[in-house]
Amino acid sequence: xxxxxxxxxxxxxxxxxxxxxxxxxxxxxxxxxxxxxxxxxxxxxxxxxxxxxxxxxxxxxxxxxxxxxxxxxxxxxxxxxxxxxxxxxxxxxxxxxxxxxxxxxxxxxxxxxxxxxxxxxxxxxxxxxxxxxxxxxxxxxxxxxxxxxxxxxxxxxxxxxxxxxxxxxxxxxxxxxxxxxxxxxxxxxxxxxxxxxxxxxxxxxxxxxxxxxxxxxxxxxxxxxxxxxxxxxxxxxxxxxxxxxxxxxxxxxxxxxxxx
Amino acid sequence: xxxxxxxxxxxxxxxxxxxxxxxxxxxxxxxxxxxxxxxxxxxxxxxxxxxxxxxxxxxxxxxxxxxxxxxxxxxxxxxxxxxxxxxxxxxxxxxxxxxxxxxxxxxxxxxxxxxxxxxxxxxxxxxxxxxxxxxxxxxxxxxxxxxxxxxxxxxxxxxxxxxxxxxxxxxxxxxxxxxxxxxxxxxxxxxxxxxxxxxxxxxxxxxxxxxxxxxxxxxxxxxxxxxxxxxxxxxxxxxxxxxxxxxxxxxxxxxxxx
Numbered sequence: 001x002x003x004x005x006x007x008x009x010x011x012x013x014x015x016x017x018x019x020x021x022x023x024x025x026x027x028x029x030x031x032x033x034x035x036x037x038x039x040x041x042x043x044x045x046x047x048x049x050x051x052x053x054x055x056x057x058x059x060x061x062x063x064x065x066x067x068x069x070x071x072x073x074x075x076x077x078x079x080x081x082x083x084x085x086x087x088x089x090x091x092x093x094x095x096x097x098x099x100x101x102x103x104x105x106x107x108x109x110x111x112x113x114x115x116x117x118x119x120x121x122x123x124x125x126x127x128x129x130x131x132x133x134x135x136x137x138x139x140x141x142x143x144x145x146x147x148x149x150x151x152x153x154x155x156x157x158x159x160x161x162x163x164x165x166x167x168x169x170x171x172x173x174x175x176x177x178x179x180x181x182x183x184x185x186x187x188x189x190x191x192x193x194x195x196x197x198x199x200x201x202x203x204x205x206x207x208x209x210x211x212x213x214x215x216x217x218x219x220x221x222x223x224x225x226x227x228x229x230x231x232x233x234x235x236x237x238x239x240x241x242x243x244x245x246x247x248x249x250x251x252x253x254x255x256x257x258x259x260x
Numbered sequence: 261x262x263x264x265x266x267x268x269x270x271x272x273x274x275x276x277x278x279x280x281x282x283x284x285x286x287x288x289x290x291x292x293x294x295x296x297x298x299x300x301x302x303x304x305x306x307x308x309x310x311x312x313x314x315x316x317x318x319x320x321x322x323x324x325x326x327x328x329x330x331x332x333x334x335x336x337x338x339x340x341x342x343x344x345x346x347x348x349x350x351x352x353x354x355x356x357x358x359x360x361x362x363x364x365x366x367x368x369x370x371x372x373x374x375x376x377x378x379x380x381x382x383x384x385x386x387x388x389x390x391x392x393x394x395x396x397x398x399x400x401x402x403x404x405x406x407x408x409x410x411x412x413x414x415x416x417x418x419x420x421x422x423x424x425x426x427x428x429x430x431x432x433x434x435x436x437x438x439x440x441x442x443x444x445x446x447x448x449x450x451x452x453x454x455x456x457x458x459x460x461x462x463x464x465x466x467x468x469x470x471x472x473x474x475x476x477x478x479x480x481x482x483x484x485x486x487x488x489x490x491x492x493x494x495x496x497x498x499x500x501x502x503x504x505x506x507x508x509x510x511x512x513x514x515x516x517x518x
Contacts, residue, residue, distance in 0.1 A: 037382040123368070131326050132365030136379045136431055137355030139347060143382070 048151025068171020089194030118239035121222025122232040153211035281332035307477035310487035316470040357435035358428030364420040435466035
């Protein structure tokens, strides 16, 4: 019993250690002045942004639009009844921009790209691709891990912004179509006057930490595949579960600290 | 200063690789290799034998520096410890040697040409035209031009192996390490690869080859290395191998006659 608990604790800390060192490596790499391979690495980052960010625009757009529509109709329906019209802007900023936007976008990216990264790296491990890269003098961490982490952070940041715009703007337009009548200038003034600098900082911080967490956890599970092909789907599912846990945890911690 | 030291180390050729009581184990399993001590000199051709799972690939990976010994060390030119080497030192060392993997080790999301161009695009400032001028002659020499746009998944085992060899040749290394180069290939490709290896030997490249074909070893090897139960059983010339009385080696020789 005690041995089993001890082993779980060791596994947990070695997992956290692995995730942290991968993250630290990637951050260090941002400031690396080494020119070797830089052009190729930048191309991979661009590709990663294309797959993670650009190709997710449709699904995130539709989800943001639907969610914006539901939220705005509900708020504009309920707020006047409880005399909270003045709070509409604050509620929208707090729910959509600060909470739902980052969280839902992160969840979509976990499903779309986190699993893709974990299984891709898992397959690379199985087919000796990491060793092959190393054998020709290419650092796999620099060539494979770093571009995926940077691509994920940039994509998540842009997609959160896109989600927020689509949810607020698209939701407003959709609400107008079904008869909720409020002038756009009033709506936008309400929103902008409710938004503060700290809201923007919180969203950016969330996108950075969540993006890093999703990428690093996916990479970590990809590495754990080792030489066994049957571990590839396991890496995909474990990466999803652990990324979800991390994202909710990060979201909760940042939200709590932002109100202290 | 450190950079200068690195340059001094790597401006030299790989003259000598010395295994000093090197041990290796995967995870907490029993040791795959234990107390391996031997020296490989520049230009030598060494063929490695042993039972399946007997540590041949592990030995080759230790030589290439893809894995580090858990005990003992592998020392290059009396200076660089592969156990203690920094990542930068290891990467430089790798670019002086080439490992041809049993399963080719090609990057599956790149076509054959991009696989071949990868090293040059990453490690040099050459323009695409210059890269092409290096790659095309190698592809022509190995008769693999027709596969340049194919992804590894679209190629046969033998074709992938040829591209893997081409990738190694493009690096133009001092040392080639072949992990079972003939495994699963037909007579035509075996001959083709044998000829490539003979050419590399003529150019005085250091060659390490794991194999099950004793005939080939007797034909090409300067030294034969036999691993048995994780230990070095024999490391000497093919002539001396023929005179050895150890039952495992006798069995190997018997198998050759069959």
